[in-house]
Amino acid sequence: MIDILYFAWLRERIGVPRERVQTEALTVRDLIGELVARGQGYDLAFADMTSLRVALDQELSEFDAPLAGVREVAFFPPMTGG
Amino acid sequence: MIDILYFAWLRERIGVPRERVQTEALTVRDLIGELVARGQGYDLAFADMTSLRVALDQELSEFDAPLAGVREVAFFPPMTGG
Amino acid sequence: MRLSVQSDAFDLGAESNAFMAAAAPAGAVVTFTGIVRDNQGILQAMEIEHYPGMTDRAIAAMMEQATARWSLTDALVIHRHGRLLPGDAIMMVATAALHRAEAFAAAEFLMDYLKSRAPFWKKEIGIDGADWVAAKDTDEAALTRW
Amino acid sequence: MRLSVQSDAFDLGAESNAFMAAAAPAGAVVTFTGIVRDNQGILQAMEIEHYPGMTDRAIAAMMEQATARWSLTDALVIHRHGRLLPGDAIMMVATAALHRAEAFAAAEFLMDYLKSRAPFWKKEIGIDGADWVAAKDTDEAALTRW
Numbered sequence: 250m251i252d253i254l255y256f257a258w259l260r261e262r263i264g265v266p267r268e269r270v271q272t273e274a275l276t277v278r279d280l281i282g283e284l285v286a287r288g289q290g291y292d293l294a295f296a297d298m299t300s301l302r303v304a305l306d307q308e309l310s311e312f313d314a315p316l317a318g319v320r321e322v323a324f325f326p327p328m329t330g331g
Numbered sequence: 332m333i334d335i336l337y338f339a340w341l342r343e344r345i346g347v348p349r350e351r352v353q354t355e356a357l358t359v360r361d362l363i364g365e366l367v368a369r370g371q372g373y374d375l376a377f378a379d380m381t382s383l384r385v386a387l388d389q390e391l392s393e394f395d396a397p398l399a400g401v402r403e404v405a406f407f408p409p410m411t412g413g
Numbered sequence: 414m415r416l417s418v419q420s421d422a423f424d425l426g427a428e429s430n431a432f433m434a435a436a437a438p439a440g441a442v443v444t445f446t447g448i449v450r451d452n453q454g455i456l457q458a459m460e461i462e463h464y465p466g467m468t469d470r471a472i473a474a475m476m477e478q479a480t481a482r483w484s485l486t487d488a489l490v491i492h493r494h495g496r497l498l499p500g501d502a503i504m505m506v507a508t509a510a511l512h513r514a515e516a517f518a519a520a521e522f523l524m525d526y527l528k529s530r531a532p533f534w535k536k537e538i539g540i541d542g543a544d545w546v547a548a549k550d551t552d553e554a555a556l557t558r559w
Numbered sequence: 560m561r562l563s564v565q566s567d568a569f570d571l572g573a574e575s576n577a578f579m580a581a582a583a584p585a586g587a588v589v590t591f592t593g594i595v596r597d598n599q600g601i602l603q604a605m606e607i608e609h610y611p612g613m614t615d616r617a618i619a620a621m622m623e624q625a626t627a628r629w630s631l632t633d634a635l636v637i638h639r640h641g642r643l644l645p646g647d648a649i650m651m652v653a654t655a656a657l658h659r660a661e662a663f664a665a666a667e668f669l670m671d672y673l674k675s676r677a678p679f680w681k682k683e684i685g686i687d688g689a690d691w692v693a694a695k696d697t698d699e700a701a702l703t704r705w
Contacts, residue, residue: 257462257534258545307467309530323464327548330492330533331447331504331524339608339680340691389613391676405610409694412638412679413513413593413650413670425579426572433571433592437646440596443589445659446579450586500583513591517667524659
């Protein structure tokens with residue numbers, strides 16, 4: 250089981266701020282593939298990968314990063330702090 | 332007649348903060364020559380021209396600048412504000 | 414070094430004075446304050462979302478990097494989240510160093526990283542609707558100078 | 560735009576808050592504060608001499624140049640003269656602009672010019688005597704970037 254968090258317009262398109270999912274995905278990219286297959290806003294949320302950022306256990310990461318041992322995955326658009 | 336002001340260690344070496352002098356000098360450099368000829372600390376104050384700055388009527392200027400019409404000449408070392 | 418991510422307003426003056434009082438042996442203190450602009454009256458409010466678990470650790474890592482690189486004697490980051498109004502202060506950074514070049518560089522570094530690497534997202538609530546603020550290419554490009 | 564050359568102390572916090580309150584439509588405010596360092600306990604006091612007639616016009620000219628070049632919405636310079644003690648604030652600069660890059664650049668520009676082109680001279684009163692602070696080559700060199 251893995252916790253997935255969504256922020257900003259990803260959260261709005263998917264409709265929930267977080268969910269717990271059962272997954273066999275080996276990498277972030279695999280996980281995105283599983284989510285997109287659900288349709289229902291997930292496909293829209295993940296349509297543009299250039300506007301997508303991912304953090305694994307609260308550290309910025311890459312789409313090819315392995316999910317082994319990861320407890321929390323967060324998806325969000327490019328940050329606009331400051 | 333022209334007012335001459337001295338600041339920082341120039342003031343200390345010359346011993347007065349300002350004086351009014353009668354001069355025939357055409358340029359700043361000529362004026363410095365007249366002052367140095369007095370000896371008495373003036374020679375010491377003007378010994379190192381690379382450490383000397385001049386302002387004419389409160390605007391930074393050059394040693395070759397003409398003195399015609401100038402009412403106030405100020406000599407001082409490089410500034411250390413901020 | 415102090416870091417606060419908060420929904421409450423902060424007092425720039427009080428924070429600046431407290432920071433300066435504790436900045437010795439610094440000779441230079443720089444502060445930056447970001448303010449909600451009203452965009453010629455179009456903006457009604459700004460909502461800032463953040464990722465609570467990640468925000469503190471991401472900013473603390475930036476501050477530690479800046480402190481080591483520019484030998485800061487102290488550093489402060491305050492960043493608000495939630496609903497803000499035009500004219501409100503969004504965030505502030507303060508840096509203290511022996512000399513001005515270091516204090517300025519560290520403050521600019523922290524701002525560049527906060528803009529693009531701290532997990533905040535701004536939404537502008539305008540008279541014609543609401544929209545997420547898009548990240549700027551110039552902000553991403555600003556990181557390359559460090 | 561406000562400029563004050565004064566012997567009295569100033570309150571960084573109060574000045575920062577007043578500046579920010581009047582900075583609209585700025586989105587970015589930068590302040591710099593210079594502080595007397597004690598140099599590991601060697602320094603007892605600092606005396607700052609200035610050229611009263613020239614100081615205001617020189618600084619006003621720098622501020623006008625910075626305001627035009629970086630489209631500042633406001634600028635502030637306060638510079639003290641007379642006798643200061645370690646830990647005292649010597650001077651402050653504040654700049655307000657729409658975006659952070661402009662506010663930072665203008666503040667650094669003003670600092671570089673104040674260091675080398677405003678008629679102030681610092682004398683350090685130490686436990687072993689008094690000495691005029693020498694201008695640094697690096698400060699003169701800093702002007703070439705503008």
